[in-house]
Amino acid sequence: MALFQLHIPILDDIKKKGLKPALLAAVDDSIVRFTAGLGINDIRGVLRGDPAPKPNPRVKPHADGFWFHMRPTYYNNLVQPLYPTFRLGWLSVYFMVFETITGVILMLFYTPSPLVAFENMLNIMSNVPLGLFMRDLHKIGAEGMVGVVCLHMLRTFITGNYKKPRQFTWFTGVILLLVTVALSFSGYLLPWDQLSLWAVTIGASMAEATPTPPPLDILGQQWFGDPQFIGTMVNNLLRGGQQFNANGLLRWYLGHVLLVPLVGFIFIGVHYYKVVLHGHSLPPESEKAGEDTAKRVPLDQRTYFMPDILTDELFLVALTTFVLVFGVTFGGYHAPLEPHADPLITPLHTTAPWYFLWLQGMLKLGDKVLWGVVAPGIIVGALVGLPYVEVGPSRRYADRRIGLSVGMIVVIAISVLTFMGTPWYAVSSSVDQEIVATLLPQTHPGPLRGTHYDQLTSGQYNAKDWGSAPTAGLKKLLKIYNDEVEHGKAKLPGVEGIMIIEDWQTGLKKITFRVVWNGGANTFSQDAYLHQDSNYGE
Amino acid sequence: MTIRVVIGTVLIAATMMIVTFVMINEPARMPEFEAGFKGRSIEAGAALFQSSCTPCHGIQGKGIEGVGPSLNAADLFSGKRLKEFGWAGTVKDYVRSAIAGGRPRASAAFANYPQRMPTWGQEFGGPFRNDQVENVVDFVMNWEKEALAAAAAATPTPNPNAVGTDINVQLPQGDAANGEKLFTGKGPNGAYACSACHSLEPNKTVVGPSFAGLAGNAAKRKEGTSAEKYFVESIIKPNDFLVPGFNANLMQQNFGQLMDKKELADIIAYLMTLK
Structure with missing residues (x-):
């Protein structure tokens, strides 16, 4: 008895059929195994757009393969056009994968330490081929992902898909929204520049306002004796100490690359599973109110996933990738990099990222605890609770006038609050500072740094004589200065704007803006240096 | 469907072309970016120098006699000053070391400066982060050209009225x-x-x-x-x-x-x- 038997079936096949047909059959067999059901001819048929043969081999991967089992075998014709889904869910997943790929590339060159993080950024941008490109793509992808995920949720709300039986799908969607925002926001801190530090500080100081319950006696132990107890604890957890430090940065980094993506991928799985389980819900007007016919797709109403939906989705991948790549190459989109983070210098007009401006707007309304902790908590709670509270059976727009109106009011309120979050609303700094900050902002490059070095002819200029400035660039700059000064006249009597340009060093100029009012009794001045080569990504 | 396949394929090809285009331009872009950020570093250094260094080293590093020596000076960049106290590294390394770690003793050539250079780098107990030290270094090093050029201009140019080397020259009445x-x-x-x-x-x-x-x-x-x-x-x-x-x-x-x-x-x- 042999201990083992060596038998190579292909040799028998070759003997039987000859070399070429046997090898072809072997390759075809491997492909069928790899695709979980499609042979070479089936794939060619899919690519050519042939009608599906009977029996249809294209449904096999949905039953036997891993990747396709997450997708429905066929869609209802009614959900195949752009409306009602706008493909926003697929785009969200696309961005998640896109961010993972670009993010992993950036990770190769990044160390989460305040000592070297900023230097790493410079290295990525100046020393790593395609480093700047990848960073820009990662950033534009993050913005795109937040936008697409929000729109996806808004669309789901409008078409009423959160209703029974999809309440839990909606819940996982809310989790995914939070994951998206957390991913985007946690990534903000990592470059360790002024922009990132202060944007994230706004978030962290909101969390610091978390209220502590009144003192409690539990098993003879006094708890929460310090009214700041929870707030301080949350703050220490988020920042690593009183201020952002090495521990804080490491936490945000690990959250960004490990914890939050993990939660995200798990919930994407659940979300997808629920979509397959319940089917894509039809446009509200195409079924009777209160009915859900998504799972009963008549034979003549089916659009098979392969090839139609698949082609559609791959087309969207190609299109979106092209748009993103084009945007960062020719569209002038660049991820900003401000000076190195400095916990001691708060830039004037620091803002949260755009998707949190509404929160910053709410904070301007008053109490930090109410608007910074309680209100966001209520909003998230309302999103989670929505499908369990709003149980009207009909998804039709006409039957949901109140719900849709409330939704629109929320959208408008968030838009208004977003405006209120910007520096244009309720800023507390003085007019003279504002005049200079327009020319020399502390959160982005601004007009002065955008002016070409050669245009800055040395000398002393008065804003009101902008017309006689020696160069076009200087004229433009002084015109902005003059407009701001004119604007400030109401509050600062007799205000004048002076600008002094001095040659300071080889290729370096010193620019001083001096705002003088009350006949010279009051002045405010601020200077800046501008180097010939300096690049602010403009 | 076919149109989607065609457009999608074209888009993928276009994307690849853009990536190739970016890749081809990288060797030219990267040094430019580096110079751009060096410029920003010099700007930041100028501001730090203005607030922290000018009280002793004077406006534009011209020095204040008896308080802080001139930094906008040729002997610093020519290596003469370094040689005097046996610094073996580069001028830039010396400047960085002096800013970050201070100067516990003055060299013999600067005996008339009783104040010691304090430490500025955080690692030596000073207030500046590493990147700030680096900014000031970049700013100080940016004087190199200017200081050396000024020194070259100051070296004696031939005097047109010079007496020359004729020992039989007729001299006027001396005072x-x-x-x-x-x-x-x-x-x-x-x-x-x-x-x-x-x-x-x-x-x-x-x-x-x-x-x-x-x-x-x-x-x-x-x-x-x-x-x-x-x-x-x-x-x-x-x-x-x-x-x-x-x-x-x-x-x-x-x-x-x-x-x-x-x-x-x-x-x-x-x-x-x-x-």
Whole structure:
């Protein structure tokens, strides 16, 4: 008895059929195994757009393969056009994968330490081929992902898909929204520049306002004796100490690359599973109110996933990738990099990222605890609770006038609050500072740094004589200065704007803006240096 | 469906082309970006220098006598200052070290600066982060060109009225009082600092021979040469006749190119008073 038997079936096949047909059959067999059901001819048929043969081999991967089992075998014709889904869910997943790929590339060159993080950024941008490109793509992808995920949720709300039986799908969607925002926001801190530090500080100081319950006696132990107890604890957890430090940065980094993506991928799985389980819900007007016919797709109403939906989705991948790549190459989109983070210098007009401006707007309304902790908590709670509270059976727009109106009011309120979050609303700094900050902002490059070095002819200029400035660039700059000064006249009597340009060093100029009012009794001045080569990504 | 496949394929090809385009441009873009950020670093350094360094080192690093030496100076960048106290690294490394770690002792060349340079780098207990130290280093190093160029401009250009090396030159009437100023004065403003090498005390040799009783000796030194003639020759062609015991080239050789006739006459008039 042999201990083992060596038998190579292909040799028998070759003997039987000859070399070429046997090898072809072997390759075809491997492909069928790899695709979980499609042979070479089936794939060619899919690519050519042939009608599906009977029996249809294209449904096999949905039953036997891993990747396709997450997708429905066929869609209802009614959900195949752009409306009602706008493909926003697929785009969200696309961005998640896109961010993972670009993010992993950036990770190769990044160390989460305040000592070297900023230097790493410079290295990525100046020393790593395609480093700047990848960073820009990662950033534009993050913005795109937040936008697409929000729109996806808004669309789901409008078409009423959160209703029974999809309440839990909606819940996982809310989790995914939070994951998206957390991913985007946690990534903000990592470059360790002024922009990132202060944007994230706004978030962290909101969390610091978390209220502590009144003192409690539990098993003879006094708890929460310090009214700041929870707030301080949350703050220490988020920042690593009183201020952002090495521990804080490491936490945000690990959250960004490990914890939050993990939660995200798990919930994407659940979300997808629920979509397959319940089917894509039809446009509200195409079924009777209160009915859900998504799972009963008549034979003549089916659009098979392969090839139609698949082609559609791959087309969207190609299109979106092209748009993103084009945007960062020719569209002038660049991820900003401000000076190195400095916990001691708060830039004037620091803002949260755009998707949190509404929160910053709410904070301007008053109490930090109410608007910074309680209100966001209520909003998230309302999103989670929505499908369990709003149980009207009909998804039709006409039957949901109140719900849709409330939704629109929320959208408008968030838009208004977003405006209120910007520096244009309720800023507390003085007019003279504002005049200079327009020319020399502390959160982005601004007009002065955008002016070409050669245009800055040395000398002393008065804003009101902008017309006689020696160069076009200087004229433009002084015109902005003059407009701001004119604007400030109401509050600062007799205000004048002076600008002094001095040659300071080889290729370096010193620019001083001096705002003088009350006949010279009051002045405010601020200077800046501008180097010939300096690049602010403009 | 076919149209989607075609457009999608074209888009993928276009994306690949853009990526290739970006890749091809990277070798040119990267150094440009680096220079751009160096510029920003110099700007940040200028602001830090203005607030933290000018109180001692003066506006634009010109130095404040007795408080902080000039940094906008050629001897820093030429390596002369470094050599004096045996710094083996580059000027940039020295500047970084001095800013971050301070200077516990001044070198002999800066003995008139009693204040010590404090430490500025956080790792040595100062207030600046590493990147801030680096910003100031970039700013200070940006003076290199300017300081060296200024020094080159300050080196003596040939005097058009120079006396030259003809020892039979006719000299105007000399002014002994001005001659004394030229003899003892320091610095480039028409003074020649002869007293730095020639002592007036008898038998004291600093570098060159003592000038005590010079006027009397001069007439006797070289046969057939008057004291005035001997002085002219000794100053504009020092190697022609050497006082026994002193080597050739010990004395600066180019006074003929620096002095004009009046100055030479003044110095000689002064020397004639050294009886």
